[in-house]
Amino acid sequence: MIYLDCNATTPCDQRVIEAMLPFFAEKFGNPSSLHSIGQEAKKALETSRHTIAQCLGAEDQEIIFTSGGTEANNLAIRGSAYALWNKGNHLITSAIEHHAVLNVFKALEKEGFQVTYLPVDENGLVDPQEFKKSITPRTTLVSIMHANNETGVIEPIQEIASLAKEYGLLFHTDAVQTIGKLSFNVKEIPVDLLSASAHKFYGPKGVGFLYVKKGVRLIPQILGGPHERGKRAGTENVPLIVGMAKALEIAQANWEDEYRHVEELRNRLEQGITERIREVTVVGKNAPRLPNTSMILVKYVEGEAMLLNLDFAGICVSSGSACTSGSLEPSHVLLSCGYPHEIAHGSVRFSLGRSNTVEEIQTVLEVFPHIVEKLRNISPFGKEAI
Amino acid sequence: MYSEKVLEHLRNPRNVGKIENPDGVGKVGNPVCGDVMVMYLKIRDNIIEDAKFETFGCGAAIATSSIATELIKGKTIEEALSITNRAVADALDGLPPQKMHCSVLAEEAIRSAINDYLAKKRVENGEGRIS
Numbered sequence: 001m002i003y004l005d006c007n008a009t010t011p012c013d014q015r016v017i018e019a020m021l022p023f024f025a026e027k028f029g030n031p032s033s034l035h036s037i038g039q040e041a042k043k044a045l046e047t048s049r050h051t052i053a054q055c056l057g058a059e060d061q062e063i064i065f066t067s068g069g070t071e072a073n074n075l076a077i078r079g080s081a082y083a084l085w086n087k088g089n090h091l092i093t094s095a096i097e098h099h100a101v102l103n104v105f106k107a108l109e110k111e112g113f114q115v116t117y118l119p120v121d122e123n124g125l126v127d128p129q130e131f132k133k134s135i136t137p138r139t140t141l142v143s144i145m146h147a148n149n150e151t152g153v154i155e156p157i158q159e160i161a162s163l164a165k166e167y168g169l170l171f172h173t174d175a176v177q178t179i180g181k182l183s184f185n186v187k188e189i190p191v192d193l194l195s196a197s198a199h200k201f202y203g204p205k206g207v208g209f210l211y212v213k214k215g216v217r218l219i220p221q222i223l224g225g226p227h228e229r230g231k232r233a234g235t236e237n238v239p240l241i242v243g244m245a246k247a248l249e250i251a252q253a254n255w256e257d258e259y260r261h262v263e264e265l266r267n268r269l270e271q272g273i274t275e276r277i278r279e280v281t282v283v284g285k286n287a288p289r290l291p292n293t294s295m296i297l298v299k300y301v302e303g304e305a306m307l308l309n310l311d312f313a314g315i316c317v318s319s320g321s322a323c324t325s326g327s328l329e330p331s332h333v334l335l336s337c338g339y340p341h342e343i344a345h346g347s348v349r350f351s352l353g354r355s356n357t358v359e360e361i362q363t364v365l366e367v368f369p370h371i372v373e374k375l376r377n378i379s380p381f382g383k384e385a386i
Numbered sequence: 387m388y389s390e391k392v393l394e395h396l397r398n399p400r401n402v403g404k405i406e407n408p409d410g411v412g413k414v415g416n417p418v419c420g421d422v423m424v425m426y427l428k429i430r431d432n433i434i435e436d437a438k439f440e441t442f443g444c445g446a447a448i449a450t451s452s453i454a455t456e457l458i459k460g461k462t463i464e465e466a467l468s469i470t471n472r473a474v475a476d477a478l479d480g481l482p483p484q485k486m487h488c489s490v491l492a493e494e495a496i497r498s499a500i501n502d503y504l505a506k507k508r509v510e511n512g513e514g515r516i517s
Contacts, residue, residue, distance in 0.1 A: 302421075302447070304445055305444055308396055309396070312393075312397055330420065341418040342417035342418055342420070345420040377402065377403075378440060378441055379441065380413075380422060380424045380440035380441070381442055
């Protein structure tokens with residue numbers, strides 16, 4: 001199998017698995033217990049917190065463990081919107097956020113908040129000036145993703161974060177696609193809240209974290225005991241947290257080498273595809289992008305049909321097509337970039353990772369043009385151009 | 387998500403392409419929605435002698451088009467018209483709920499192609515209104 005779907009998930013690193021194993025049956029304690037077995041788990045928990053904080057240039061108490069990126073986004077957005085309810089009810093986000101952000105805002109709209117969904121240009125970029133114009137005296141929070149999961153396009157969050165600070169707004173970024181792939185320092189980019197998920201950087205599924213800048217108030221979304229400084233109740237998932245810290249430590253130590261490795265392969269893939277297949281578009285090619293991601297639009301064919309045919313050939317990818325998600329609408333990200341429906345239906349996303357090789361990319365370049373040719377032959381469109 | 391049969395038809399779709407001088411053509415769906423099926427029929431003595439298709443769409447759209455051509459080949463017009471979307475889905479060992487609309491599209495493509503044939507025939511026989 002050739003796995004090119006690393007923005008969906010990554011395999012757990014063997015070193016991560018080994019780091020986690022003792023914490024299931026041997027060092028199984030509850031970190032809230034005062035006895036030695038509990039304190040052993042507590043120590044592992046706090047060491048993990050320290051490792052993660054160090055990677056981000058944050059302080060230990062600024063890291064809150066969650067069950068993943070989705071929960072971190074829910075806690076950040078709902079938690080801060082309600083904490084600032086008395087100051088205002090206007091919130092700002094972008095049209096291309098992940099559903100774990102968009103659907104939180106949609107729910108808040110039903111609950112009485114007003115939400116501005118900033119548009120993006122053809123490359124999928126938010127315009128900081130557009131953001132500035134949308135600020136009102138009742139605005140309290142802005143949430144803009146760091147990099148888009150479908151296109152890999154990196155948003156100008158440095159500028160947006162600075163503007164937010166200038167206007168006294170809280171700034172949240174969904175950094176699920178960037179933590180582990182890029183270096184991120186909260187001292188350089190002044191974020192108040194940042195969400196991350198372990199399984200995107202070779203850690204286990206079911207665990208993530210939220211960076212909460214000291215002094216930022218959140219209304220907890222899960223109620224119970226006093227865990228995580230009262231921001232998130234529930235016994236901490238020690239094995240997965242230990243694994244996440246290990247995974248981030250590994251990713252952080254090697255991110256520059258990995259960046260260059262996947263970027264070279266991605267560029268080779270894009271160049272090969274555009275040379276071999278007519279009428280294809282690389283989304284966001286002119287914008288800053290993650291080095292591993294390539295969203296390709298192939299005219300006259302549909303994304304899911306390409307995905308399944310690639311799978312027949314042992315190649316795993318994703319598609320932003322409607323048919324993958326089960327809804328009739330194609331990717332909201334591609335539509336927001338201004339692509340018409342019939343073009344957006346023909347999307348396929350390659351997202352590379354550390355273990356991919358030149359040989360694998362070569363195989364994709366041999367197989368993919370035949371798949372497109374086969375599907376274009378079935379399609380009633382585009383034949384006259386052959 | 388998909389049955390083996392759906393995947394098999396996607397892997398090796400039957401009766402792909404156009405028919406030269408077809409007796410009936412049916413085009414259904416909309417590229418905006420991500421599904422367009424075109425069905426071509428050759429009909430002699432009320433029997434569907436040949437059926438071919440061209441489809442823009444997802445795996446289920448291609449598989450339902452493919453199985454639909456197989457289901458109607460050699461059938462009388464009346465038999466072909468009686469094929470329901472459920473029958474198309476059943477012939478593929480079922481479809482996921484969100485893909486049932488593809489079987490509806492296949493049923494509509496069959497009907498549309500046969501209606502095209504019948505309309506042409508009425509015109510030839512002087513029965514149709516020529517405007």
